[in-house]
Amino acid sequence: MKHILALDQGTTSSRAIVFDPEGRIKGMAGQELTQHYPRPGWVEHDPEEIWTSQLATARQAIERSGVGIDAIAAIGITNQRETTVLWERATGRPVGRAIVWQDRRTSGMCDQLRRRGIDELVQERSGLVLDAYFSATKLMWMLEHIEGARQRAQAGELCFGTVESWLVWNLTGGAEHITDITNASRTMLMHLETGQWDERLLDALDIPAKLLPRIVPNSGELAHAETEHFGRRVLIGGLAGDQQAALFGQACFEPGLAKNTYGTGCFMLMQVGGQPAQSTHRLLSTQAWRLADRSSYALEGSVFIGGAVVQWLRDGLGLIRQASEIEELASSVKDSEGVFLVPAFAGLGAPYWDQYARGIIAGLTRGTTAAHLARAALDGIAFQVADVLEVMSRDSGRAMTELRVDGGASANNLLLQIQADLLGVPVVRPEVTETTALGAAMFAGLARGVWKDQAHLASMWRKERVFEPRISRDEAADRRAKWTRALERAMDWEQPD
Numbered sequence: 001m002k003h004i005l006a007l008d009q010g011t012t013s014s015r016a017i018v019f020d021p022e023g024r025i026k027g028m029a030g031q032e033l034t035q036h037y038p039r040p041g042w043v044e045h046d047p048e049e050i051w052t053s054q055l056a057t058a059r060q061a062i063e064r065s066g067v068g069i070d071a072i073a074a075i076g077i078t079n080q081r082e083t084t085v086l087w088e089r090a091t092g093r094p095v096g097r098a099i100v101w102q103d104r105r106t107s108g109m110c111d112q113l114r115r116r117g118i119d120e121l122v123q124e125r126s127g128l129v130l131d132a133y134f135s136a137t138k139l140m141w142m143l144e145h146i147e148g149a150r151q152r153a154q155a156g157e158l159c160f161g162t163v164e165s166w167l168v169w170n171l172t173g174g175a176e177h178i179t180d181i182t183n184a185s186r187t188m189l190m191h192l193e194t195g196q197w198d199e200r201l202l203d204a205l206d207i208p209a210k211l212l213p214r215i216v217p218n219s220g221e222l223a224h225a226e227t228e229h230f231g232r233r234v235l236i237g238g239l240a241g242d243q244q245a246a247l248f249g250q251a252c253f254e255p256g257l258a259k260n261t262y263g264t265g266c267f268m269l270m271q272v273g274g275q276p277a278q279s280t281h282r283l284l285s286t287q288a289w290r291l292a293d294r295s296s297y298a299l300e301g302s303v304f305i306g307g308a309v310v311q312w313l314r315d316g317l318g319l320i321r322q323a324s325e326i327e328e329l330a331s332s333v334k335d336s337e338g339v340f341l342v343p344a345f346a347g348l349g350a351p352y353w354d355q356y357a358r359g360i361i362a363g364l365t366r367g368t369t370a371a372h373l374a375r376a377a378l379d380g381i382a383f384q385v386a387d388v389l390e391v392m393s394r395d396s397g398r399a400m401t402e403l404r405v406d407g408g409a410s411a412n413n414l415l416l417q418i419q420a421d422l423l424g425v426p427v428v429r430p431e432v433t434e435t436t437a438l439g440a441a442m443f444a445g446l447a448r449g450v451w452k453d454q455a456h457l458a459s460m461w462r463k464e465r466v467f468e469p470r471i472s473r474d475e476a477a478d479r480r481a482k483w484t485r486a487l488e489r490a491m492d493w494e495q496p497d
Contacts, residue, residue, distance in 0.1 A: 001073040004445050006437035009079045011264040014053035017437045018065035023460040027065025029057040041104040044097035047085050051170045069230050076238030076444030078245040079163035081186045084138035089159050099138040102346045106137035107355040127192040127285035136188035153208045160211040164239050171225040179213040180239035185287035217290040219443040238443025242436045243267040249439030251461035253454050256398040262409035266306035268388050269298040281351045281391035301350035301388030307409040309343040309377045319370045327412045330374040338363040340486035341376040351391045358493040362486040378415045383483040386422040402426045406435040420467040427467040
């Protein structure tokens with residue numbers, strides 16, 4: 001029993017991977033997840049589809065690995081963070097669709113809270129910026145707009161959870177209502193330093209405490225999946241939000257090490273050690289992980305739309321048939337010829353936090369082609385990452401020497417070369433780019449002794465390719481200055497209700 005099953009429930013898909021004791025992939029499976037857009041700015045998922053797709057991929061991954069369920073020592077779970085699920089305690093039935101982290105319906109609610117001065121309380125106690133991105137206002141919206149929800153919540157009849165909490169509930173047959181500390185730290189309801197639900201935040205946001213799951217560390221004997229799912233009971237030994245799992249999977253165990261995950265969005269985390277770091281550039285101070293009673297913290301910058309812009313080029317504009325085609329199309333031109341695509345489809349995250357920004361394409365001419373748009377889309381991802389990493393270095397007081405990368409879009413060599421050019425430091429892609437799932441597996445493996453300690457885990461991290469900068473710092477600065485002009489035109493586009 002030395003293999004680990006990692007469940008990776010993401011924004012656009014549910015995936016599962018079986019890792020061997022060397023951290024290598026033995027089997028994997030995935031299913032796309034239906035995206036629901038009932039109104040402009042609203043994004044929803046079906047919680048039942050999240051559960052059934054994740055269970056199906058878990059079973060498929062075990063089968064494809066060829067090792068069998070008896071070789072699985074534990075399950076690790078990682079998930080799209082902030083996405084909010086509300087369900088009945090007695091039946092386990094969702095009371096509505098999950099509100100996805102990208103959803104902007106509570107922007108006006110955040111404005112009202114800001115006028116009451118709640119934003120200072122939120123930042124002081126949770127380390128977060130008051131924004132519709134986080135779970136708390138999504139939960140507030142559910143309690144206000146789902147018939148009878150507030151009364152049922154106050155009576156203890158409903159459960160709130162982020163996606164890992166929902167999966168654990170289903171895997172344990174409703175026996176465990178828990179959340180790990182990294183996901184809890186993204187709700188806007190947890191005190192960052194105590195690691196507990198914060199009464200002042202709950203009172204200020206009018207959230208009944210009876211709704212909330214129990215907060216647990218990232219590794220340990222956290223729960224057990226029931227026999228009906230896999231043929232025997234299996235320990236759930238690791239839980240972590242996807243970006244913290246990726247930071248762990250990238251072996252960023254020393255303060256100052258940073259990673260960027262190119263997924264639906266882009267998420268940069270820098271490990272800062274055993275004390276939270278306060279940002280002066282509106283980055284987030286967040287829990288990196290907790291092992292036993294020892295916490296590590298991180299600075300984080302979140303870009304809402306990263307790889308999702310490629311999905312939009314495919315599904316919205318029809319410029320490509322498969323996401324993988326964008327590299328060839330974008331490489332067919334030497335640059336974007338002055339075209340800039342700001343993919344602020346869901347507002348702008350760090351360091352701008354403009355919930356009313358919207359996407360914009362600037363610099364179009366009669367000579368602009370699909371290839372130029374594709375190149376501008378990749379540029380737009382890399383520019384956003386560079387904006388965040390610049391202020392992250394300032395806040396941490398550490399000059400970045402390399403950026404470790406992962407996520408689906410990290411397979412795009414052109415994107416990573418553009419990124420290295422803009423940053424002026426090497427961009428390092430590991431052999432295993434499934435570091436989100438690997439991080440969840442590492443947490444679970446530590447719980448069962450598959451891996452002894454963090455030094456053991458660090459020895460498994462291996463480079464696959466390093467992208468070195470090829471342009472001068474002056475050229476990079478010129479490109480970024482033009483990007484900033486386009487960015488300013490996208491900001492404050494929508495008007496508050």
